[in-house]
Amino acid sequence: MKASEQWVTFMIILLVIYAAIILFFVVRGALKAKNISDFAIGNIGFPSWVVGLSLAASMTSAATFIINPGFIALYGISGVISFGVVLPIAAFVSLIILTKGFAKYGHSVKATTMAQWVGQRYNSKGYAFFMAIMALLLITFIVLINVGLTQVISKSLNADPFYVLLGISVFVFGYMMFGGANSMVYTNTIQAIIMFFVALILIGSGYEFFEDGITGFFAKLNAVDENLTQTVNSNSFLFRDYFEIIVAQIIIGVAVVCQPHIITKSLLLKDAKKINKYLFSGIAFMVVFFLVVVVGLYARLLFPDLKVDGTALKMDEIIPTYVVTKFSVGLGMFIVVGLISAGLSTLESLIQSLSVTITQDILQPIFKDRIEKNSILANKGVIVVLGIVSFMLSWNQIVNPNVSVAIFAQNGVYAYFAAAFVPVLFGMFLKNVPLKAVFTASVVALIVHFGIYYGRLTPYMQEPVNNPGIPAAIAILSSVIVGFMIYYFNKRKDDYRHA
Template structure:
């Protein structure tokens, strides 16, 4: 069998397996609740793999190694060490409490959870609207996957873009969350195998001396902070912002809602362990940026570093050609593993948290809601393809500007809604969310901060400071009121206690 035939067989197997798993998922999807979070009957190991695959996606496997290629060790620390620490910290802090609160309230989306926690429809609607910023990440994934497919099958990138969009949207339309989870388990196993294989196969470029090899490229390239870089030049831009924004990004709907898939608290430890292990393995793909640079590969377009490296590294005959085919299909799967989760979350939110409250349509809990969510999915797909057809020059930065704004707005309402026993006033968390979003945009477009992680981290700190100051003032006011023999409605004395 020729390598070319093997490549098409791999693609055919992946497509057929994905469609079959989607069909299995469709048989379990009867209403919008099943479409959004399933029926809480999934294995925790499967959910853990699904979570890790959703976190990694095209950003880790295709786009972010390009930042390592350009900026060096500082970018690796930013994404792998700071980002990985933020992911694991968020899993440990958020999972158990968020799952139990969401289970008790019956929430199926993040804005729905916000509404049930803070009893504020305007706050819930605000979050549903700003979560549309996730569209920027959909564009990133479509562009990254189309670059890979065009390289792998020698076709026009725009044709590859349309083919990928049609495939992903078709299987998500079928099965919703079950399609997403079942296909992600397949994609996650493929991603684990490829990330470990590529990491090990390229290790020889370090020649037994990692520091010395990187020093030969440049002293600043090998440094944990790179003075030549406008993105990663000091401790905060390298580590502080990376940790803060990654922790905040764990609050995205397509990630946080995975915790609602679990049956009970007994599944939490297995879920966290699986997700953390897989995430660490996936981060090894960032080393491709080093390997491409050490191999002497010249790549004009930063977003194309991974596609160019695997094409150059495994373009020979024999086993390499077969491995190249498997790697290419797996990298496509890595993008789809997050894309399908975002699409499910967005379409469910538009119906549950925008259409239903504004229209007063209570029937959207049933099959009508399922039909509406699928219609919304098609609209999102068309818009994303239009943007991805002529994408910005650095699609990674474009996506970060949008999604990091969502993370900055989400941290205070979700984090403190999870870790505090009683919810803070909706007006306080809502204004903190606005500070987070507007602060990120102001630091980016007015302040001229080049690294979206830094601008988002500054906005997060400002949002946190405002919220904690406001909560402290309210608590002091309640104490004075109690001492004066007065009481405020529903005051418990520990409203802001962790």
């Protein structure tokens, strides 16, 4: 189904206005950024609730609003339990516990990136370099957001996805060369507020399906496919049993916080005492954002056979098509702006954190003074290269998706935070942790994750497309066990030596 000419015309006008507002705040923030530290963590004393909204906008992305509801359209209630209940609860608990420790230590050592935090915590430049290299895996997340945004905008403008993706890449990576943390907090706050109202509209958009109550709603889903109403969907490759739906998602939810664009957000607070307000405002908004996955159920009732005009919908097209089909021009355009905001907010955070990590923690140790003297210029060059690489990878995912770009992204992102989890966890809660314990744990996490996924180990990995959450969960557990054993035996050896 194509958008009407009226829709396309108004959408173009709205996108131009939206872009102008973003550029206004980019310029405003850029004028106050004097060095790479200002670009990384800002130099403006933002209110704690504003930084909290920036956290909410960064932590919930195009995956939450566009991609994950597509999985729910395919697989039903089992996906809602996994993505809409279990994962958020685990992530919120982890966020509360880990953020406080990270912010306290981060401020004391003046860390601006995740790799720096780890390197200074364990007094190892080599480990900091290793974690910075691992951060390159987060390019897969940039690809996911690029694809989600491209699907939404191309459907709204009846435009060729190639040129839409090109436009997104030039615009977003272009303005992020100048904005940094100062402007990102401004734009994220506006985006979070828009996303909040859009989330409420989307969650309420299926009201007519509840005319016979919740029982009637489930009956409608059951009539389409009995598996849609089951708490376990054996026909899926993501929600086959309770280990996959609950246990693995709890582990992923706890570890997902260990991404640079999420955990380092607390460093934007100039007063660590304001962390509770920051967490409260962020989590309150995220509760609503994560519930957007139920829209996938509405989309499945609207498109029972997942086809429009006889053409089968790709999974990543389902929600953009639902919006264009379901809503009037005015409301639909506002929702599209919300979906774009969901993508841009996380994309900005990823570009900002990843470019600073590459500049400070990869290039600077190699080229030393040459980078240090021209760090802002070097960072701009890094962003250009990131833009080109992510554009090429994104176009490949649009043309040749493996069910969904989410699988590609999850494989990279999950591997990263599996490797990062133990150094962050031990760094906050244990004393005198030897470097060999956390480094070994990180290496074990990577080997186990990629070994299980690409070696197709365990019964879960026997499908044509597999769930990256399973190898990631096993990798995280393995790394915690290995890391703690090395820490424990090292401690016993020290105790015996001093006895």
